[in-house]
Amino acid sequence: MNDAKILIVDDEEHILFILTELLIKQGYQVIKAKDGRTALNIFRQKQPQIVLLDYKLPDLSGIEILKKITSDQKYSEVIMMTAHGNIEQAVTSMKLGAYYYLTKPFNNDEIILQIKNALEKISLKQKIVSLQNQLSSAKKNSLLIGDSKALHNILEQIQIVAKNDIAVYIEGETGTGKDLIARSIHEKSDRKKNPYVAVDCGAIPPTLFEAEMFGYEKGAFTDAKLSRIGKFEQANTGTIFLDEITNLSLDMQAKLLRVIQNKKISRIGSKKEIAIDVRIISASNQNILKKVEEKKFRNDIFYRICEFKIDVPALKERKEDIPILVNNFIKKYAIEFQKKVVGITPEALQKMINFDWPGNVRELINVIKRAVLVSNSDKIDCDAISFINLAQNDIFEDNNYFDLKKIDAEADRKKKMLIQRKIEELKGNKTQAAKELKISRNKLYELLNS
Numbered sequence: 001m002n003d004a005k006i007l008i009v010d011d012e013e014h015i016l017f018i019l020t021e022l023l024i025k026q027g028y029q030v031i032k033a034k035d036g037r038t039a040l041n042i043f044r045q046k047q048p049q050i051v052l053l054d055y056k057l058p059d060l061s062g063i064e065i066l067k068k069i070t071s072d073q074k075y076s077e078v079i080m081m082t083a084h085g086n087i088e089q090a091v092t093s094m095k096l097g098a099y100y101y102l103t104k105p106f107n108n109d110e111i112i113l114q115i116k117n118a119l120e121k122i123s124l125k126q127k128i129v130s131l132q133n134q135l136s137s138a139k140k141n142s143l144l145i146g147d148s149k150a151l152h153n154i155l156e157q158i159q160i161v162a163k164n165d166i167a168v169y170i171e172g173e174t175g176t177g178k179d180l181i182a183r184s185i186h187e188k189s190d191r192k193k194n195p196y197v198a199v200d201c202g203a204i205p206p207t208l209f210e211a212e213m214f215g216y217e218k219g220a221f222t223d224a225k226l227s228r229i230g231k232f233e234q235a236n237t238g239t240i241f242l243d244e245i246t247n248l249s250l251d252m253q254a255k256l257l258r259v260i261q262n263k264k265i266s267r268i269g270s271k272k273e274i275a276i277d278v279r280i281i282s283a284s285n286q287n288i289l290k291k292v293e294e295k296k297f298r299n300d301i302f303y304r305i306c307e308f309k310i311d312v313p314a315l316k317e318r319k320e321d322i323p324i325l326v327n328n329f330i331k332k333y334a335i336e337f338q339k340k341v342v343g344i345t346p347e348a349l350q351k352m353i354n355f356d357w358p359g360n361v362r363e364l365i366n367v368i369k370r371a372v373l374v375s376n377s378d379k380i381d382c383d384a385i386s387f388i389n390l391a392q393n394d395i396f397e398d399n400n401y402f403d404l405k406k407i408d409a410e411a412d413r414k415k416k417m418l419i420q421r422k423i424e425e426l427k428g429n430k431t432q433a434a435k436e437l438k439i440s441r442n443k444l445y446e447l448l449n450s
Contacts, residue, residue, distance in 0.1 A: 004119055005029045005048035009039040009065070010081065011058050015104070019052060022108055023115075036060025040068060048076060049122055050115055053098075055082035055089060063096065070097035075126060077118035081106075144180060145328055146321025150313040154181065161308050162188035169245075169305050170283040172312025174425070175362030178283040179243060181310060186239040191279055194238035199231050202247035202427040209252045210268055214259070220269025232265050235278045242282040245305065246291050247427060250298065257301045280305055315357040315364065322353050325361065329368040330380065341372050344380040351382055359421065366417075416447050 006028050008019050013034075020030045031046055033039035036057045043051065051069060055062040066078050077099040082089060090101040099121065100114045144155065161168050162185050170178045179198060186196045204212050215230030231240060248256065259265050260280065264273040282305045291297035315322070326344055334341045344352075348371075357363055371384040422433040434444040 003027065003029060004050060005031060005046055006050040006052065006115065007031045007033065007039065007042060007046070007048040008052045009033045009036070009057065009062075010052075010054040011035060011056075012054075015054075015081075019106075019111070022111065026112060026115075028115075034058075036062075036065050039065060043069060043076075050118055051076060051078045052111075053078050053080055055080055055093075063092065066093065066096050066098055075122050077122060079111075079114055079118065144177060144184065146318060146324050148318035148321045150318045151321055154310060154312065157308075157310050158184050158188065161185060161310075163190065165189070165191075165279055166307040167279070167305050168281045168308045168310060169288065170281065170310045170312060171288060172283075172285065173314050173360055174285045175360030176312040176314060177361055178285075178312055179241065181312065182239075182241040182243075182281040182283060185281060186241075186279075189239070189279070191238050195235050196239050196241070197231050197235035198241040198243060200243050201252075202244040204252075206249050206252055209248075210255060213256070214265045215267040217267050217269035220267070224269065227267070230265065230267065232259060232276050232278060233274065236276050237278070239279045239281060242280065242305075244284055244427070245282040246284040246286045246288055246297055250296075253298045253301050257298065257304070260301065260304050282306075315360045319353055322364070323349060325364060326352055326368060329365055330372060333369050333372040337373055339372055339375065340378055341375050341380060342378050345382070348380050348382045348385055351385055355387055419444060419447055 006023055008016055008023075008030060009032075010016055010019075011034050016032050016034070020032060023030050031042055031048060033042050036059045039051075039053070039057075040060075042048075053062050053065060053069075057065075062080060062082070066080070069076060069078055078097065079100045079102060080089075080093045080098045081102050081104060083104040093101050099118045102111065102114070144151065158181060168182075168185060170181050172178050182198070183196060186192060199213070210216075211228075211230070213230045213232055215228050215233055216224050218224055218227045242256075259276070262273075263277070264275050266273050288297060288302060288306070292299050292302050326349060330341055330344060333339070352364070352367075359366070367385060367387065368380075370386060371380045375381075375384045419433065419437065422437055423430055426432045426436075430444060431441060434441045437444070
């Protein structure tokens, strides 16, 4: 950045002359100002990277100018100058955002060094922001991309319901992006500037349901040392997303129904009713109509949460989107892991297309993330792709398989991922996971902690 612009602000002519000559020789563009107001006008017009700012000026103080510069521009650095240097001034300047503090008379080498260091700091900040923007861009709606008719249908439905304040129910397999669809609806709605609160209904124990959802007052029960607002109050004027709503017990459903009907909640320990205005979006990976038929989900609450239903297809039902998703995630994780991976070989891509993806897009993300991480070339090949067949639980039947001395790291990693998936499927029930995988709880914990 030798062509960087440097603004020198000093009311002494000889200081302006000396610094100008010095910095021009270093290849910098130099702009001069003799007072604070002129300096601020120049700064706003020219946007210099470095400001050499005298502490005492005829109109404004250096501190006043420093405050304005640091609040206006994040890609400029200020180096304070004074003939009356003291520790107090230095500390004040640095706290307000000055990069460095110089006292007159100057050491030319020190000035050049500190300008160079300040420019490097600016360059680093710009690179960090650029990287963050790239990551944000790659992440945003990363599951909702593709050219399939099924995906376009979902995107159209999001547009239809977003501006209409009706209750939406989203149904699809785990990992298909139901939470992202719910958030997209919120962000496109008139409530987008208000809270969005996501609740995993399957993770709330029945005994804590009212406390979590409706809040409680101080002293309402033994451990209630402070008052706490519930999820519905947190979401007031915004959107509440009730994920895996079919996991709620009938008793919990009844309590939720009263809130939906009355649009009021009462904290535990209080008789006061609090009016709430929330949009409800709910979701499940189970067939809710079947649950209603089986009397496991109340039909009266079903009709209130399902004014509009969005069915999310499994990834295997929209395989034409796989190439787009794959390239999108390669780009994302290449940036995140700082790898020079730019694509995938045709053979590896075909391998991805042929796979059934029981874990849907979430599983695809994990596969790509690992492939980018282990890849040693600019394109992911078949060797970098590793699948986990969740249907093959028989790998747990042979106790010798769990002898850590006899298995390699990759096999151990696959077992651990399989256990984690099973626990997730069972909503955190480790005992049931161990039972279904035909291993002991001790072995399950041993593998999880490996």
